[in-house]
Every structure is written in structure tokens, then in C-alpha cells.
Amino acid sequence: MNADKIPDIIIGRLPIYLRALQRMSEKGKKTTSSQELGDYVGISAAQIRKDISQFGEFGKQGTGYSIPFLIDKLREILRVDRMWDVAVVGVGAVGHALVRYQGFSNRGFRIVMIFDVDPSKIGTRVGEFVVEDAAKLTDRVRAAKLRIAMLAVPATVAQDVADRLVQAGVKAILNYAPTNLNVPKGVHVQHIDPATHLQRMTYYLE
Amino acid sequence: MNADKIPDIIIGRLPIYLRALQRMSEKGKKTTSSQELGDYVGISAAQIRKDISQFGEFGKQGTGYSIPFLIDKLREILRVDRMWDVAVVGVGAVGHALVRYQGFSNRGFRIVMIFDVDPSKIGTRVGEFVVEDAAKLTDRVRAAKLRIAMLAVPATVAQDVADRLVQAGVKAILNYAPTNLNVPKGVHVQHIDPATHLQRMTYYLE
Numbered sequence: 001m002n003a004d005k006i007p008d009i010i011i012g013r014l015p016i017y018l019r020a021l022q023r024m025s026e027k028g029k030k031t032t033s034s035q036e037l038g039d040y041v042g043i044s045a046a047q048i049r050k051d052i053s054q055f056g057e058f059g060k061q062g063t064g065y066s067i068p069f070l071i072d073k074l075r076e077i078l079r080v081d082r083m084w085d086v087a088v089v090g091v092g093a094v095g096h097a098l099v100r101y102q103g104f105s106n107r108g109f110r111i112v113m114i115f116d117v118d119p120s121k122i123g124t125r126v127g128e129f130v131v132e133d134a135a136k137l138t139d140r141v142r143a144a145k146l147r148i149a150m151l152a153v154p155a156t157v158a159q160d161v162a163d164r165l166v167q168a169g170v171k172a173i174l175n176y177a178p179t180n181l182n183v184p185k186g187v188h189v190q191h192i193d194p195a196t197h198l199q200r201m202t203y204y205l206e
Numbered sequence: 207m208n209a210d211k212i213p214d215i216i217i218g219r220l221p222i223y224l225r226a227l228q229r230m231s232e233k234g235k236k237t238t239s240s241q242e243l244g245d246y247v248g249i250s251a252a253q254i255r256k257d258i259s260q261f262g263e264f265g266k267q268g269t270g271y272s273i274p275f276l277i278d279k280l281r282e283i284l285r286v287d288r289m290w291d292v293a294v295v296g297v298g299a300v301g302h303a304l305v306r307y308q309g310f311s312n313r314g315f316r317i318v319m320i321f322d323v324d325p326s327k328i329g330t331r332v333g334e335f336v337v338e339d340a341a342k343l344t345d346r347v348r349a350a351k352l353r354i355a356m357l358a359v360p361a362t363v364a365q366d367v368a369d370r371l372v373q374a375g376v377k378a379i380l381n382y383a384p385t386n387l388n389v390p391k392g393v394h395v396q397h398i399d400p401a402t403h404l405q406r407m408t409y410y411l412e
Contacts, residue, residue, distance in 0.1 A: 015402035093303035172407035195313040196221035201378035
């Protein structure tokens, strides 16, 4: 298995499969088929079989997939069979929502520090965290050897903060600022922007 | 131009181009090239030319694209040359963040009503809105002829709420609940789930 050889579009579907399998597992299901999983996530059974077979032979003809086994394999492939420490930068409404989000811990992520530039926020508590001064971002993130950060700052300062995160050693940025980020090769960015997601759907509306 | 003939992957890139062009425009730029736009969004110039040419001849050899013209065309194609009224269901941390989000209005969307099931929230104010009883969701959404909703409820109730939105005539759902939704053909769903976005990146991390 060579990371460079698997198209990113396939990698993007694996977390969807993993989430669906974890939900099936919570409901007590032990096995599934590509057909059933496909109906669940809205992707064809053939596509699912093809995607999963990129990584090995995880299903059995006739009996389908063992859910716990496939969950383990997908967690290993996606490297979430461990816990990743994550920084949050920007403690506005989105930052608050991220700190309060309950869905990270059983999916491989743990927020460990939060930052803001606003003097009225620095030192205050949000959930179990004390908001730290964003001026110390680079030093703190580097010292903690963090590789992942979530960016919830205004678009106007997002590139500057991203640059400092990259300088500190961050390799993956989940960007909530409604703007693109320029990062060096080897640094990954995913964007969450409700307006672009909505616009992708309005295209189809009458 | 036939909506059915353009691959959805291309449609998904148009909002990214539009956002970048709007940001360039805010900075006072009047023209751009596929090369410059490509560098900005991290997509090849050839891909951008190919994507945009699906919809017509919007650029000129040598002089590139007029930014205001291309913005107008993309807004028209994505049907955000109008204002869409949107309902928010679920007024937890994410719902709050959505209500406070400043980035909708100049991109084609306006939140007009918000709902929750929690009696302690119903009737309270969030931003400029009064939280309405989710029991009245179907009637209210149908009466207002809304086509778009944002779903920020727990995963366990997301399908039920989605069913009621569809029943009320909603055709596009932006789903923040970390679960899949089964919807009839002709109803569009986009998912925002920070954990799946992060997992897509950890695959590449060492």
C-alpha cells in the first residue's frame, strides 16, 4: 500500500464509511454488505467494494464485512487508531462550538489548547480550557509537537495564522475562515464554509 | 447548458472560484487569469479553464477574465444571484454559530427562522431571532416556502428532522449532524463534520 497511489477522492470517502460503520456498530450490528453500507451512505455497492479493495481483502464473498474488523482497518488506514492532539485558534462562535463538540474523542481527536488575540478573551475559560494569547501560538504549538489545528479566525487574518501554524510544525489545518490558504507542499488543508456548501446545492434548485 | 450533464465535482469547485473572485474583487482587482486564480485556490489553470468553459466563453485569450463579469456569471450559474431564505434547526453551539455567521448575506443566503425542541430554549432570543418550537417545523417551513435548511441537531434525531423538512418541501439540507441522511431523489444533502474532514487529512500524516 502506497499513500501516493490512492486517489484523494477515495481517501475522502473512507471517513464516511467509517462513520457509518461506527453508527451501525453502536446499534449492535456485527456484519454488513457493500450493498447495505452503500444504501446507508448513498454510494454504489460497486464503488464501495472498489474503494475498500484498494487496501486489501477485507470482505468475504457471501458473508460481507465484519463491522468491527472493517472499523479497525479503516481506523488504521486513516491513522485514527491513535489520539491526535489539536489546537483551536479563534474563540468566536465557531471556536466555542468546536470546544463543545462531543464527537471528536471517539474518532481520534482531542482539543488540547485554544487561542485568541482578543485581550478580553485571553485568560477566560471556555469549557475546560483557558484561552491563551495567540501571540504565543507558534511556541506553544511547537513545544507540544502538535500536527493538527482548527482555524476559526476571520478571513482577513487566516493566512497569517496559517503561516504561523505551519512554522510551528502543523501539517493539517481545518479551516473555517471563508478564504483559501496558501501552504507549502506537505501541509494539508480542508475547508468548512457553509456558504460554499449551500451554493453547491442551489445550482440544482429551481 | 444542461444541469444533468455537468459532473457534480465541477459544480463543487465553482463556489470555491466564486469565493476567491469575490475576495480579489474586495481587494480592488478587476481582472485575473486562470493561472492566478489557480494559484489562489490550489487548482491547476488548465482545470479552471476546463471547468469554466463548460458554461460558456467567459475569458479572453491574452486578457484573461474580467472579475466582475465572471462573478456575475458564477452567481447566475449557482443561482445565488438571488437571496435564499433558510431555516436553522437545532440551536445548540453550532446553531448559535450559524445564526451569528456574517458570511451568508453577500453570498445568497439569509436565515429567516430557527427551531429547537428544548422548552427552555423555545421563545428565547438568539441574535435577531426568537427560537420557535420544532413541533411547528413542517407547517412553518411549508408556509414560508423554504427550500433550504441547515440541520444542527444531534445525530439521533437528524433523520426524523430531515424527513419533516423534506415533507415541508425542503430540497437542500446542510447537515451538521455526524450521520448520514436518507432523502428522496431530488433532495440534496451536504455534510459538515469536522471529524471526517480531519480524518481525511490524518491519512497523510506520519
